[in-house]
Amino acid sequence: MKTRKLASQSLRSLRRYRLRTSLMMLGVIVGIASLAVLASLGEATRRETMQRFKNMLGTFDAIIVRPGGGRTRGMPTLVNVPPTLRFEDAAAIGSEASEIKAVAVVQNAFDIDVKYRDRAASPAIFGVSPNWLELRGEDVANGSFLTADENASLARVAVLGPDVRNQMFPGEDPLGKTIRIADVPFEVTGLLKSRGAGPAGASLDNVILIPINTAARRLFNRDYLTMLIAQVRDPDRSNQATAQVAALLRQRHRIQPTALDDFTITNPAATVAQVTRAGTTLTRILTGVSAIALLIGGVVIMSLMSIAVSERRKEIGVRRSVGARQPDVIQQFLLEAVFVSLAGGITGVTLGWGGIELVTRIENLPPILVWKPFAAAIVVSLLVGLTFGLYPAWKASKVDPIQALRS
């Protein structure tokens, strides 16, 4: 009750001194607007990264194993990876690693000519195990996916990604048609749904999938893998799963304890966490700048409020003489600081929100508004008000009413 009355007194004083109030809000507005925008961009980046992994893997609960210890330049293909990751490794992970539920294997290559009548293209060719789609928890758009029988019998069947389909079969139903991959005829038996962009930003739809055994023995004539996707049993234990798979592979490859891995494991959950934690240098600098803006905003509030306390000594004296206790005075001035800062925060958030909305519209970007950072920014502005209002409020409560009323 009393707090409500004090709050209305605080709001009145803020309205009375409009210029001072808006000056106090300024720093907080700038700080909060940039903070909210940055945090929102960071969160949007995180989501985008997660989405791309999800596009590639279909599930977020999987880890990726690639041959080779160092980073491969560009996308790994049969041409540029060492022949160290074997089919037997995949089988062993599937049967021996307790943290792993299922394993899909991949052999892929680029720059292979694909022809249909007079049309030609060179999409990525992926030999995949029949459980590849199952791992994604998806279904084909049309036709059927590669089956275990087809894989066992080295059938020449192919499933097309939407890009290939659009490029080679405009206005035509590809199902049942025969395409030639490196001059080997394949029958189109299924069509994939669109997957969008992968972690590197490239389209995942310019692909042709064929059974991995067909790929290994009829097309590429290689007996090693370019990639292995291992679905983890418990999404919260992806780190343990990673460690377990690494230990198993080191043992199978007889790697000495001091030697480096001859494979690379990507744990999407960990990667996303890293992206979120670190951010880019630019983000960090900008976050620093907005933190400084907030700090300046807070200091401005503190100094202007302190000056106001000196100017309003008489008011404080009058309030004390009609029954205000020291805590009442503290409360009133603290509320003023919090209101100012909160108003600045809300204005800043509104500006930031509007700014993001404007940029995404002008640049025609996908919407990246995330509400949580904005809510956090409001809380931050409240804390700024509380922190920097404390000293002036304390100072106000220490004004001697006798002195103040005499002056």
Added chain:
Amino acid sequence: MIELERISKIYQRGQHGTVEALRGISFRIAPGEFVVVRGASGSGKSTLLNILGCLDSPTAGRYRLDHEDVAGYSDRQLARLRNAKIGFIFQSFNLLPRTTALENVEIPMVYADGVIDRKRALAALDRVGLAARAGHFSSELSGGEQQRVAIARALIHRPALILADEPTGNLDAGAGRDVMNLLSGLHREGRTILLVTHDDNVASCAMREILLCDGQLVSDQSRVANLVDGAL
């Protein structure tokens, strides 16, 4: 009603020096009295007023206000007394700037337990003849009007004691007369008023005069109050 018993106040000045602003002051004020306190500068009038107004505590002695022994009260308890039982009127009016007359009158209600009762605030303004100016900012009011708003503010909680410190000191003769008529009227309604002044004319409105000199009470005389408006 109001009882001072051997009140003294000693201020610390510097490291060793002390100033004895009040030395063993004792007197009583009965309900409905109109008392004027006079004395030269430095005689202890302001200190006495601050103690009576519960803004300051005596170094020694007993102060009973409306059956409460105030000595040893905490900041919180003193604040409650100031809110409920004291009405201050200052020489320099002390209205809040950029605040309407009505809002000024309502301020004591902010620190009381109840709600802000706009009707009662308007009634108080009406009592001092300023209901029509309720919405005016204090800067838009004349000195006399400001002091009348201050009186309305002092009246809002029906205080046991109205303390006025040179209430006409900053006013011209006409406005001063209005304010004194108002105070005399309040006295006739039965209010207890203690007024500090230098002005003989102002002092003549009171029925009792206390004279302070050098922190001591040197005389305490009752007399027939001059309630005739024309005397001022």
